[in-house]
Amino acid sequence: MLIIVCGHCGYVLYEGNELKTLNEVVREYANVCPNCGKTLKPSVQKINIL
Numbered sequence: 001m002l003i004i005v006c007g008h009c010g011y012v013l014y015e016g017n018e019l020k021t022l023n024e025v026v027r028e029y030a031n032v033c034p035n036c037g038k039t040l041k042p043s044v045q046k047i048n049i050l
């Protein structure tokens, strides 16, 4: 399972079994976190859970 979160506020941007890249997810949100409004690019975090 893959979880991608905003590094500023911890908002979950993607959660699921599909193997997405950070770039794909960040692009879906137009580089901006919908929760805190900050730029995602340098801070987004990818967490893999087995």
Ligand SMILES: [Zn+2]
Pocket (backbone or CB within 6 Å): 006, 007, 008, 009, 010, 011, 033, 034, 035, 036, 037, 038
């Ligand atoms: Zn955020």
